Amino acid sequence: MPPSGFLLVALLLVALNLRAPLTSLPPVVGQVSAALGLTPAQAGLLTSVPVLCFALLTPPASALVARLGPERAVLIAVAGVVAGQAVRSAGTVPAALAGTALLGAGITIGNVAVPVVIARDFLSRSAAVTGAYSATMNVGSALTTTLTVPLAAQWGWQWALAGWGVLAVVALVVWGRASRGVAPPATAAAPGPARAAHGGSARLGRPMALLTALLCVAFAGQASSYYAMTAWLPEILHARLGLGAGAAGSLAAPFQLCAVAGSLGVPLTLSRRVPVRWVSLAVTGMWLALPAGMLLAPAAALAWIALAGVAQGGNFTVIFTLIAQRAPSVAAARRASAVVQTLGYACAAAAPTVLGAMHATTGGWTMPLVGVLALLGIMGGAMAVATRPGR
Incomplete structure (x- = not known):
């Protein structure tokens, strides 16, 4: 598989984890609420906090991507997803809320970093790769929506929610390997086309x-x-x-x-x-x-x-x-x-x-x-x- 093909596989594995952890909760939110004694307002926070993170944390996430580059930013994003799923399933109300916020932060960074990778490394196929990215997020949502309830019936809601972290661990390993072969962005001194393709001014x-x-x-x-x-x-x-x-x-x-x-x-x-x-x-x-x-x-x-x-x-x-x-x-x-x-x-x-x-x-x-x-x-x-x- 050519390097760009391996990078695309890694990118789609990351995409699989950018919605799935959020849609795994609603099917078992009743069990979570009963086990943790959540009020309706607290239960609502578990589903609304990630979207609030998307709104509030996107500007700092963009600054992080600019400072560290999209490769490291994606690693941080997926690591946040892994940690967030583990913390959310710890079995206490503070852990559930903290883990949900951590998930939201990690996914926010991924939301910003992945389109940057597409614009930089797949510009000539941006429509197809963006479509595959969006489709893969929806596949992840469908998987967790469909399978979390039977997994919870077998092993309990904590293991059912935390278990989806396996997908994020796989993505973390594969992305870490794939991103090693990605050329760093060109410097600001790079001439014309190279500068536009890789770096360039952030002015719109x-x-x-x-x-x-x-x-x-x-x-x-x-x-x-x-x-x-x-x-x-x-x-x-x-x-x-x-x-x-x-x-x-x-x-x-x-x-x-x-x-x-x-x-x-x-x-x-x-x-x-x-x-x-x-x-x-x-x-x-x-x-x-x-x-x-x-x-x-x-x-x-x-x-x-x-x-x-x-x-x-x-x-x-x-x-x-x-x-x-x-x-x-x-x-x-x-x-x-x-x-x-x-x-x-x-x-x-x-x-x-x-x-x-x-x-x-x-x-x-x-x-x-x-x-x-x-x-x-x-x-x-x-x-x-x-x-x-x-x-």
């Missing part, structure tokens, strides 16, 4: 600054809608279709699983020279199908959920492919990615709470779904401008 310039602003709006809509629907979709299905908890959870599962198709389908479509604007418009339309469909034709919920699942994976890929391809330097790509993630995840951290408050105030799910529809409409408008021909 006016066109990149405008693109970054548009993608901030788009990612805020994307991430807010994703976390809001992840939190409340089973409850919406229960209210609209009268399903029990188990059936509603099963029906909601394609929202995560179908993201793999979107993550891989977008780069495949772009490779066939389909304009990114058309791809973005199609993805936005599929995303809008979920809130609109649940308002107008909830009986066809499976179709709307599957379409939105494809869309949420595809739109993530479009946004970060645009950053990788259009940034004038790796440093500018890192900075743009950090700004987009900081603002996007700050909005996403509040989205489930806001949606829940709207439901409590109105006594139904019509206004919350209209709210998601509005968010996605704003997202689609920003993406339409960002992908306009000639921009």
